[in-house]
Amino acid sequence: MPAVTVSPVPARRFSPNPLVAFYQSSIGKKWVVALTGIVLIVYVLGHLAGNLQIYLGQDRINNYAEFLHNLGPLLWLIRLFLLACFVIHIVATIQLTIQNRQAKPQKYAVPGYQASTPASRTMIVSGLIVLCFVIYHLLQFTLELTHPGYRHLHDSLGRHDVYHMMIIAFRHLFISLFYVLGLFLLCTHLSHGFASVTQTLGINNRKIARVISAGGVTLAWLVFLGYVSIPLTILLGLVR
Amino acid sequence: MNFKLKVWRQKGPNVAGQFVDYEARDIPADASFLEMLDIVNEGLIKRNEDQIAFDSDCREGICGMCSLVINGIAHGPGKAKTSCQLYMRRFKDGDTIWVEPFRAITFPVVRDLCTNRSALDRMIEAGGYITARTGSAPEANSIPIGKVVADLAMEAAACIGCGACVAACPNSSAMLFVSAKVSHLGLLPQGQPERTSRVVSMVRKMDELGFGNCTNHYECEAVCPSEISASFISRLNRDYARAATRQAAVLV
Numbered sequence: 001m002p003a004v005t006v007s008p009v010p011a012r013r014f015s016p017n018p019l020v021a022f023y024q025s026s027i028g029k030k031w032v033v034a035l036t037g038i039v040l041i042v043y044v045l046g047h048l049a050g051n052l053q054i055y056l057g058q059d060r061i062n063n064y065a066e067f068l069h070n071l072g073p074l075l076w077l078i079r080l081f082l083l084a085c086f087v088i089h090i091v092a093t094i095q096l097t098i099q100n101r102q103a104k105p106q107k108y109a110v111p112g113y114q115a116s117t118p119a120s121r122t123m124i125v126s127g128l129i130v131l132c133f134v135i136y137h138l139l140q141f142t143l144e145l146t147h148p149g150y151r152h153l154h155d156s157l158g159r160h161d162v163y164h165m166m167i168i169a170f171r172h173l174f175i176s177l178f179y180v181l182g183l184f185l186l187c188t189h190l191s192h193g194f195a196s197v198t199q200t201l202g203i204n205n206r207k208i209a210r211v212i213s214a215g216g217v218t219l220a221w222l223v224f225l226g227y228v229s230i231p232l233t234i235l236l237g238l239v240r
Numbered sequence: 241m242n243f244k245l246k247v248w249r250q251k252g253p254n255v256a257g258q259f260v261d262y263e264a265r266d267i268p269a270d271a272s273f274l275e276m277l278d279i280v281n282e283g284l285i286k287r288n289e290d291q292i293a294f295d296s297d298c299r300e301g302i303c304g305m306c307s308l309v310i311n312g313i314a315h316g317p318g319k320a321k322t323s324c325q326l327y328m329r330r331f332k333d334g335d336t337i338w339v340e341p342f343r344a345i346t347f348p349v350v351r352d353l354c355t356n357r358s359a360l361d362r363m364i365e366a367g368g369y370i371t372a373r374t375g376s377a378p379e380a381n382s383i384p385i386g387k388v389v390a391d392l393a394m395e396a397a398a399c400i401g402c403g404a405c406v407a408a409c410p411n412s413s414a415m416l417f418v419s420a421k422v423s424h425l426g427l428l429p430q431g432q433p434e435r436t437s438r439v440v441s442m443v444r445k446m447d448e449l450g451f452g453n454c455t456n457h458y459e460c461e462a463v464c465p466s467e468i469s470a471s472f473i474s475r476l477n478r479d480y481a482r483a484a485t486r487q488a489a490v491l492v
């Protein structure tokens with residue numbers, strides 16, 4: 001009987017340069033995903049803190065927006081850094097996902113999942129839909145291409161009136177619904193992402209594993225509530 | 241007890257397989273899953289049909305040879321046991337049971353439910369060993385090892401190398417297996433000389449063979465007969481980064 005050989009899989013090669021080789025390895029890519037993930041998580045939290053200032057009134061949030069804009073070149077440096085992390089995070093996860101699908105060409109006839117969650121199994125899907133959401137979100141609020149009218153909003157001090165921009169935008173039911181959907185997927189993604197970061201960076205251990213994963217899920221849904229409260233209160237007419 | 245079985249039949253590594261229905265009749269409740277398959281096979285032999293091929297050796301849960309996916313769960317329902325330690329009393333009379341081989345590109349089917357898991361051996365060859373002085377046995381107490389470390393190393397060493405972690409992982413990742421081996425040797429003083437090269441070589445071999453990448457589903461931990469904790473994967477991730485940094489510091 002001929003010897004049974006291991007099925008051929010696309011060969012994975014390693015560069016002699018240790019840094020490149022690190023990225024080429026499974027664990028190296030995971031580190032890159034986790035580290036860029038941390039940057040993006042910090043950004044999501046910071047962005048939330050900025051948005052929530054809408055509850056402190058028009059002056060505070062417009063002032064904050066003005067402050068960001070006045071950062072000038074520094075703002076662009078931060079934006080470029082965020083963009084780089086975003087792109088690297090996506091490229092690495094797509095590469096990992098392709099390898100993962102190749103590794104399991106045939107699934108089981110009846111799924112018998114014991115420990116994974118719908119969130120953990122749909123990271124690539126939630127991630128890619130969030131990518132689409134982010135692109136639209138930037139076109140709408142940052143570049144103001146979909147809604148050029150936002151550019152002409154100014155308050156009495158001549159600052160860009162972010163306060164009224166948010167109110168005008170979220171009064172549209174469909175914009176709010178799309179926003180809530182985007183945030184729902186983002187926070188599903190984060191509910192697995194938070195704890196995953198600690199595991200991948202080797203910080204996790206059995207003593208804290210339960211706390212970390214429960215904490216990650218709680219934090220993700222708090223972030224969801226924080227973001228979604230804004231279109232909700234605007235639609236209900238509580239913020240006007 | 242009686243059961244309806246849907247068993248994966250496949251004549252060889254490079255031919256297509258499919259599920260075939262079988263009736264398992266008059267099975268004692270205390271029969272193990274493998275003994276149930278033996279009874280079905282006896283019926284097939286009497287009818288001059290092809291037996292269902294499946295792997296087993298010790299049949300007492302220590303060798304890691306048995307390897308069935310039962311109703312989508314590697315080693316079947318229940319915790320901390322191998323397929324040979326699963327008993328039919330766990331099922332209800334009349335149940336339909338799906339039986340499949342471990343599925344992963346790295347575990348090609350040899351026949352029916354038998355898979356070639358030698359990829360696990362390839363990873364051990366890449367670094368799952370220590371350098372030891374040959375000759376007379378050393379004095380057992382010459383290297384003191386703290387109780388906590390000894391216990392942790394022992395826990396990792398409990399891996400029987402069945403490959404259920406790979407089978408259960410939606411990505412067919414072998415990281416639980418590799419993490420157990422790397423931790424078992426890396427925790428002990430005897431494993432220190434190769435600690436850096438071991439983790440790099442084993443992870444590379446794992447990648448080269450085509451195992452997937454862990455995405456922290458923890459399906460592996462849930463089915464592991466030796467209850468190896470996924471926290472060893474966290475340790476592996478840490479150890480790998482440490483080793484890569486050390487190598488980079490020397491080479492760059």
Ligand code: FES
Nearest residue numbers: 297299304306324
């Ligand atoms: S046959 Fe040895 S563990 Fe099942």
